[in-house]
Amino acid sequence: MSCLHFWGLLKEGIFVANNTELTGAALLVDALQANGLNNMYGVVGIPVTDFARLAELKGMKFYGFRREDAAAAAGFITGKPGVALTVSAPGFLNGLTALAQATKNCFPLIMISGSSDRHVIDLDRGDYEGIDQYNVAKPFCKAAYRVDRAQDMGLAVARAVRTAVSGRPGGVYLDLPAATVADTVEQKSDANIYKVVDPAPKQLPSDDAIDRAVELLKNAKHPVILLGKGAAYSRSEEEIRELVDKTKIPFLPMSMAKGVVPDDSPSSAASARSLSLGQADAVLLIGARLNWMLSNGQAPLFREDAKFIQVEIDATEFDSNRKIDAPLQGDIKSVLQKLVPAIEKAGIKAPADWLEAIKNHCDENNAKFAKRISASEAKSTLGYYSAIEPINDLMQKHPDAYIVSEGANTLDIGRNLIGMQKPRHRLDTGTWGIMGVGLGYAIAAAVETGKKVIALEGDSAFGFDGMEMETICHYHLPVTVVIVNNGGIYNGDRNVVKDQLGPSILDANAHYSDISKAFGGDSYRVNNYAEMKDALEKAYESGNPTIIDAQIPVSMGKESGHIGNLNPELDLSQLEDKEDK
Secondary structure, three states: OOHHHHHHHHHOOOOEOOOOOEEHHHHHHHHHHHOOOOEEEEOOOOOOHHHHHHHHHOOOEEEEOOOOHHHHHHHHHHOOOEEEEEOOOHHHHHHHHHHHHHHHHOOOEEEEEEEOOHHHHOOOOOOOOOOOHHHHHHHHOOEEEEOOOHHHHHHHHHHHHHHHHOOOOOEEEEEEEHHHHHOEEOOHHHHOOOOOOOOOOOOOOOHHHHHHHHHHHHOOOOEEEEEOHHHHHOOOHHHHHHHHHHHOOOEEEOHHHOOOOOOOOOOEOHHHHHHHHHHOOEEEEEOOOOOHHHHHHOOOOOOOOOEEEEEEOOHHHOOOOOOOOEEEEOOHHHHHHHHHHHHHHOOOOOOHHHHHHHHHHHHHHHHHHHHHHHHHHHOOOOOHHHHHHHHHHHHHHOOOOEEEEEOOHHHHHHHHHOOOOOOOOEEOOOOOOOOOOHHHHHHHHHHHHOOOEEEEEEHHHHHHHOOHHHHHHHOOOOEEEEEEEOOEOOOOOOOOOOOOOOOOEOOOOOOOHHHHHHOOOEEEEEOOHHHHHHHHHHHHHHOOOEEEEEEOOOOOOOOOHHHHHHOOOOOOHHHHHHHHO
């Protein structure tokens, strides 16, 4: 066989061990492509290097990474499983972060990892990068599968796809021993490769369940709708907007649900969150869980006598933290297609006095917020508000753009300040609040949508995944990374021991923008509002990979951001006194 003919066969999807046999690697690619999975994010090495090359030859796109978080974000954005590829042992352990947070965030993800020979691992004989990856992965995902024969590739991918997207979405692990990569079948029909039919079947609640929810809302004096990221993932914005429009019930979006209903909607109660939740007597949860982000449904955030309606695909989530008076089990879109007409038929409208109270509170808080922003912009130095407000301005002019954010104060202030008009255009640290996802998520947003992306990072958060700037530049993605640098984790001026740097102090004078320059991207270092606005507009218009290094005072920043209550505060005064003497 000539070399030219061999490469031609590769491009046609026929990777051969001899003239007749097909390898497990080729069949795995075929199975992924049969299910519309054409992008792969990961890192190559033993034993999957040629597998990644083969995937590219057969038409897949491979994006080389240090972390695999992009695949999780791809699942949220597209509704199809993102695909992550890792090498064995250390690479696999690195990928577990993406696998676990995809499962916690309810993002569909398939993580494929090369692994060591079974007969060596199972007898603990000591193999190169040897670890029992299959069993290690199980606690961090919905399901783990090991593929021991090439002929099972189609079945493995089909099970992984259905598991990842059905019910509550999440991560699936596929263990790929080196022997299986090179294993063969004689003909493709032996591998059972097919497209999964209806991988996430619709589920509808009973009429009785709908009636319970309608009756509860009918009797409510202070109803509120709480939107979680599940509402965005489910692509239910049309039904949710209809619900809000017809009932005028105030809504509150969790951070990744922003844009399901535009933030500038007159029904938004985001600027009166404490009042709305604290006085609500009926709460309709759509794609939101009563976890730590909502104080587990407990007082004082919610009233002790508040009634809850919850739209949820997984029945085990009901009553997990608080009694659910009207559980509605099913996929969000199907539930709402049944619930909204029933609510409309019942003539349910939010009471006028409740709407007036929320509006007055929103107006009061918005006025304070605007004053704070104006004062920050007028200063000669940069602060959180003057650094982030230009991003808000840009997002209002370009609502198709995506915003990704991570950090503590940067994330918290940006969440409040940046208004969203479209669903699934905001991604952040999610349920786990995990740092280091920002640039991976930004890359996925750019790859999967072709749109421009702003990654808003704290300086500490950027440190977790800063080398992904090479990935952004390598693929010339339209990602602008804004780093708000206050020289520390939370802030950079807290040092209780004089002769040490302090555990939360970083380099306030770091030139992070030079990292972009090193890989051929654009870079800016800004110190005031005018410079920030100008740099952001130039970066966005160019579409080039860019870092904007926004320098703010080291004294700025609140310990642990908005969740300082989760970080135990110790009395260090006596120790500080000793150091002073």
